Amino acid sequence: MKASTRKIKNYKIQTLVYSHAFIFSVQVIVFLMSRPPIIVMIISWAISALGATVIILFAFQRIESIQIKLDQHLIRSRQFSQRQTALASLSGIFATLQSVDQICEELAKRLHDIQGFDYVSVYLLNKHTPDRILRAYAGDDDLPNPLTIQPGIGLSEQPILDGNLQYIPDVTENPKYSSGYGKGAEIDIPIQYHDKILGVL
Numbered sequence: 001m002k003a004s005t006r007k008i009k010n011y012k013i014q015t016l017v018y019s020h021a022f023i024f025s026v027q028v029i030v031f032l033m034s035r036p037p038i039i040v041m042i043i044s045w046a047i048s049a050l051g052a053t054v055i056i057l058f059a060f061q062r063i064e065s066i067q068i069k070l071d072q073h074l075i076r077s078r079q080f081s082q083r084q085t086a087l088a089s090l091s092g093i094f095a096t097l098q099s100v101d102q103i104c105e106e107l108a109k110r111l112h113d114i115q116g117f118d119y120v121s122v123y124l125l126n127k128h129t130p131d132r133i134l135r136a137y138a139g140d141d142d143l144p145n146p147l148t149i150q151p152g153i154g155l156s157e158q159p160i161l162d163g164n165l166q167y168i169p170d171v172t173e174n175p176k177y178s179s180g181y182g183k184g185a186e187i188d189i190p191i192q193y194h195d196k197i198l199g200v201l
Contacts, residue, residue, distance in 0.1 A: 005064065005068070008063055008064050011060070012056065012057070012060040015060070016052075016053060016056055019052045019053075019056060020052070023045065023048045023052060024045065026048075027045045027048070100124070100135070104124070104135040105122075105135075107122060107136065107201070108120040108121065108136040108137055109136075111138070111201075112139060118184065119137070119138070119139035119140075120138045120201070121134060121136070121156075121201070122134070122136040122200075123135065123199050123200050123201075124191070124198055125160065125197070126148075130151045131150055132148065132154075132157070132160070134147045134149075153176075153178055154176065154178040155168055155174060155178075155186055156200045157176075157200075160190060160197050160199070160200055163190050163192060165187065165188070166186075166187070166189075167186075167187050168185060168187075168188075169185050170183070170184070171183065171186045189201040
């Protein structure tokens with residue numbers, strides 16, 4: 001993005017220099033041919049130079065704005081492509097794994113490393129109780145506490161209840177938040193097989 005912006009600024013400077021040189025040359029030719037008063041020549045040159053400068057600066061401002069939007073779109077497209085490639089490779093890896101724990105661990109690790117999340121936890125429901133049990137974790141800190149979350153506690157329960165993705169911009173503002181991950185946003189995604197909720201990511 002910086003390289004393209006620098007190129008546009010260089011073109012803008014060159015255009016200003018060339019246009020002012022052209023205007024000056026025309027004014028000299030007019031002066032040599034008709035010999036108008038000097039003050040008239042100065043005023044005419046100033047008006048022409050100012051008008052050209054305003055038009056050029058406005059045009060390049062629009063060009064820079066468009067270029068910035070194009071660069072941002074290109075960056076987002078590259079990021080999306082990288083994530084799609086990473087997720088596709090992750091799907092292929094799942095086919096080679098043998099156990100639920102391996103799948104959970106690989107999922108947490110890959111999402112943490114590739115997607116850039118600070119913390120990734122995989123909780124699966126206990127087969128006999130509605131408790132959420134931590135099966136995998138990836139993050140910079142130690143394992144979160146508690147390892148088992150009972151019903152009615154924590155933000156990650158809601159996707160299990162309604163089967164919908166949940167996004168919390170600031171966890172500390174939610175009364176259901178159970179401290180352990182610090183501040184920031186949280187995304188809770190239900191893990192579902194057919195119509196059955198198995199846990200939450």
